[in-house]
Amino acid sequence: MRRSPMRPLALIATIGTLALTGCGLPAHETGSGAHSANPGKVIRAHEVMRLTEVHEETGMTLLEGPVFDEDGQLIVVDVTAPAGEPKVLSVDVRKKTSRALHTDGRGAYTSAQFSPYDGRLYLTDFAHGEIVSLAPDGGDPRTFFSGAVDGSPMNPDDLAFDEDGNLYVSDSRGLTEGQDRGRVVRIDREGREATVLADGLGATNGISFDEDFRGLWISELTRNRISYLRLGDAGETASRHTAVHVDGGIAQTDSIAVDAAGNIYQALHGRPAMVVYDRNGGHLATIEVPAGAKGLESATNVAIRPGERTAYLTVSGPAGGYLYAFEAPAKGIRQSNGG
Known part of the structure; x- marks a missing residue:
């Protein structure tokens, strides 16, 4: 049966409380480690392994948020995994094996990243507007942040950490209404104070600091554009502008x-x-x-192994959830490891 390419996050939001009780929807080396590439160059990724199959309960599978832990294992979330099935997986990409790291009865996790402050794994729960953290081994689940921000609940999609461990979250509000209500929210590392840094965005999705932590690159799913948010010394908004218009055709801008x-x-x-x-x-x-x-519809996110150029792409569709690998144009850093 052919499935609609409808954004999985939109599907989750449309269902509301979900049936999951029961998101993210595709040289020459220089001294800096960069490699030049010709405009329009195609880099072919190769299949590493299939991680998941379509879940009968939810009718889909969607891999997201790849991030390497300190032991070199790749952590991946399955957004639409039902209760009791692995929602967070640990993958040994060299041995091509995986194991369940965490599951629960309600979360719809759309991204993952380790905090530089406390070393815990942080997950965004799009469906319930929460940020959840786990111990590196997948245990000790805690709700880090929940509730309204400036009077409105969040639909947190991706997240990024600054060097001090404060969180910057893409809030995909307005996704199903087709309204530019998306936000960027900053949450201090203790989870006590949340501040809206930008609003009026088109279903904010991907978010990542630039290479020197001076600003944030933000993708807007329903506008097919990448915006740049420059930050001040205290993490406040200094300026904002549209940086790149993405010619996606029927495809839309996902994670960054x-x-x-x-x-x-x-x-x-x-x-x-x-x-x-x-x-x-x-x-x-x-x-x-x-x-x-065949049967692959979206590439949601990437993790480049820190200090190396080996990159792993999460790809999903009716054929299942897969990892593909390729050689990145430059080496991986924190900003290309999770989120």
Whole structure:
């Protein structure tokens, strides 16, 4: 049966409380470690493994939020996994094996990242407007933040940490209404104070600091654009502008990552591909899965192994949830590891 390419996050929001009781929807080396690439260059990713199959209860599977832990294991979330099935997985990409790290009865987790402050794994629960944290081994679940921000509940999609451990969250409000109500929310590292840094955005999705932590790259799903939010010394908004218009066609802008050279990796919902831009908006390359790969509809996110150029792309569709690997144009850093 052919499935609609409807954004999984929109599906979750439309269902409301969900049936999950029961999101994210596709050289020459220089001294800095960057590699030049010709405009329009295609980088072919190769299949590593299939991680998940379509869940009967939810009718889909959606891998997101890849992040390497300190032991080199790749942590991945399955947004639409039903209660009792793995919602967070730990993957040994070299051995091509995986194991369940965490499950629960309600969460719809759309991203994952380790905090530089307390070392815990933080997850965004899109469906319930919460930020949850786990011990690195997947135990000790805690609700880090919940509730309204400036009088409105969040639909947290992706997150990024600054160097002090404060959280910056893409709030995808307005997604199902088709209204520009998306926000960027800053939450202090203790989870006590939440501040809206930007609003009026088109279903804010991807969020990542640039390479030197001076500002945030933000993708707007329903506008197919990447905006740049420059921050002040105290983490406040200094300026904001539209930086890149993404020619996605039927595909939409999903998660974002940034490598050591400042290149921007823009995932695509509705197409199993990722577009790479330099920090000035130049199109460096497009990451594609092989043309013969069937049943894959979206590439949601990427993790580049820190200090290396080996990158892992999360790709999903009716065929299941897969990991694909490719050689990135530059090395991985915190900004290309989770979120």
